[in-house]
Amino acid sequence: MRVAVVGSGYVGLVASACLAELGHEVVCVDNDQEKIAALVNGEVPIHEEFLPELLARHRGHRLRFSGSLPEAMRDSRIVFIAVGTPPAENGEADLSYVEAVARDVGRQLRDYTVIVEKSTVPVYTCEWVRRVISLNAGAPVEFDVASNPEFLREGTAVTDFLYPDRIVIGADNERSALALRELYEPLTSGDYYRQPTAIPRPAGSPSTAAPLVATSSKSAELIKHASNAFLALKISFINAVANVCEAVGADVEQVTTGIGLDSRIGPRFLRPGIGYGGSCFPKDVMAFRAVARDYGYDFRLLEEVMRINDDQRQRFLRKVRNTLWTLKSKRLAVLGLAFKGGTDDIRESPAVAIVRALLKEGCEVAAYDPAAMERARAEFDGCAVHFCSDPYHAAHEADALLILTDWEEFAALDLERIAHALKYPVVLDGRNLYRPEAMAQHGLTYVSVGRGTVAGAAGRGALSRTAGSVKE
Numbered sequence: 253m254r255v256a257v258v259g260s261g262y263v264g265l266v267a268s269a270c271l272a273e274l275g276h277e278v279v280c281v282d283n284d285q286e287k288i289a290a291l292v293n294g295e296v297p298i299h300e301e302f303l304p305e306l307l308a309r310h311r312g313h314r315l316r317f318s319g320s321l322p323e324a325m326r327d328s329r330i331v332f333i334a335v336g337t338p339p340a341e342n343g344e345a346d347l348s349y350v351e352a353v354a355r356d357v358g359r360q361l362r363d364y365t366v367i368v369e370k371s372t373v374p375v376y377t378c379e380w381v382r383r384v385i386s387l388n389a390g391a392p393v394e395f396d397v398a399s400n401p402e403f404l405r406e407g408t409a410v411t412d413f414l415y416p417d418r419i420v421i422g423a424d425n426e427r428s429a430l431a432l433r434e435l436y437e438p439l440t441s442g443d444y445y446r447q448p449t450a451i452p453r454p455a456g457s458p459s460t461a462a463p464l465v466a467t468s469s470k471s472a473e474l475i476k477h478a479s480n481a482f483l484a485l486k487i488s489f490i491n492a493v494a495n496v497c498e499a500v501g502a503d504v505e506q507v508t509t510g511i512g513l514d515s516r517i518g519p520r521f522l523r524p525g526i527g528y529g530g531s532c533f534p535k536d537v538m539a540f541r542a543v544a545r546d547y548g549y550d551f552r553l554l555e556e557v558m559r560i561n562d563d564q565r566q567r568f569l570r571k572v573r574n575t576l577w578t579l580k581s582k583r584l585a586v587l588g589l590a591f592k593g594g595t596d597d598i599r600e601s602p603a604v605a606i607v608r609a610l611l612k613e614g615c616e617v618a619a620y621d622p623a624a625m626e627r628a629r630a631e632f633d634g635c636a637v638h639f640c641s642d643p644y645h646a647a648h649e650a651d652a653l654l655i656l657t658d659w660e661e662f663a664a665l666d667l668e669r670i671a672h673a674l675k676y677p678v679v680l681d682g683r684n685l686y687r688p689e690a691m692a693q694h695g696l697t698y699v700s701v702g703r704g705t706v707a708g709a710a711g712r713g714a715l716s717r718t719a720g721s722v723k724e
């Protein structure tokens with residue numbers, strides 16, 4: 253099938269590469285001409301596992317890049333809209349990019365086309381897109397608008413797309429539903445998984461074909477917002493539990509094991525830390541709250557989810573102060589700038605917010621991230637942030653080491669080397685990557701989330717509080 257994907261960001265580019273992998277003819281279009289030129293030249297603009305392989309496999313054959321929407325739409329049966337929907341001042345989603353694409357699509361429509369929302373949008377957006385396309389179509393032309401929300405996670409985007417928990421098709425008539433069913437048939441039939449060249453199945457993913465959920469467009473729009481809101485809620489819930497653990501001297505890791513073994517709850521997304529970030533959860537929770545309010549429901553639970561999340565960063569900063577006393581002129585090693593491990597995305601990153609707050613208090617930061625340093629360099633241009641070649645370089649002569657992103661490699665540091673590199677053997681871990689006892693054995697003072705602080709190497713000058721609680 254010939255498909256156009258408008259937007260070549262994290263979602264659009266991954267969707268384009270994966271749809272080409274499924275055998276479709278894809279044109280990925282963007283109005284950022286520099287991005288298109290880079291993609292045409294063989295560059296891979298985002299850090300995402302398996303994406304370079306897919307681009308190399310399909311670029312110039314089944315996958316093409318273009319700066320021209322008319323060219324991309326020519327002969328396309330399906331047009332995906334995968335542009336950004338950032339938050340507006342009032343918390344609602346800014347749908348101006350979606351509207352701009354809908355206008356342009358309307359002007360270019362010639363034959364029956366299914367226009368599909370891939371961007372995360374509030375309920376009723378399908379209706380608006382329909383209206384805008386009709387208003388802008390030169391002559392009467394048949395088209396449908398459907399919703400096909402994307403659930404991929406940055407860091408595992410390609411395998412999430414190809415081995416999804418579910419594919420949601422929100423179509424209000426059979427004709428558009430059929431086109432989308434056909435598009436995803438290699439996944440829903442399981443044919444793709446039998447191909448010898450298929451991208452390998454990730455560990456833990458079910459070995460069956462991908463389940464398809466067919467709904468109305470409104471239900472599909474709500475499924476996406478409700479899913480992200482629930483996941484954010486799970487994170488805030490466990491962070492609140494971690495705070496109680498700190499207050500009473502319990503260990504949140506033991507508590508999450510006990511909670512997570514309940515099959516109704518499950519262990520995933522029960523990881524306490526410095527809160528959620530990224531380009532999706534913060535804006536989607538806000539947008540869901542806003543759209544519920546617009547339609548007469550005061551979804552106050554979501555307010556609390558956001559409040560706990562903001563507070564979690566502040567609590568971590570208080571831990572830094574409580575551990576190091578004054579912060580002015582302290583040199584802090586920071587491991588992690590991306591909003592989570594596996595990606596170079598620093599949008600709404602809690603790590604970036606924490607570094608900003610530390611800089612404001614007069615700290616000097618030595619930072620290392622395996623993938624996000626290029627983006628972070630632009631973010632911290634002119635600030636007291638030094639970018640280092642590895643974690644040990646960052647730790648060199650630092651007053652403390654802060655772990656802010658859950659990169660796998662940060663969970664496997666040579667602790668002996670870290671302890672020797674640091675000026676004071678102090679580690680503040682916002683992601684609970686280590687067992688406190690292991691850190692104490694290496695002589696490190698270790699402050700984490702929802703667990704007592706362990707004090708190591710008292711005689712080597714570490715400034716530490718031994719109680720687990722955070723001074724409010």
Ligand code: NAD
Nearest residue numbers: 259260261262263282283284334335336337371372402406
């Ligand atoms: P992004 O900012 O990485 O990419 C958006 C792209 O759209 C940019 O390249 C931009 O140049 C392009 N664009 C904007 N206006 C355009 C226009 N008129 N014509 C052509 N191109 C245009 O955004 P993203 O992270 O890919 O997110 C896109 C949407 O998908 C958002 O609604 C987001 O909430 C949703 N989503 C994102 C993720 C994720 O993990 N990033 C996951 C699921 C859903």
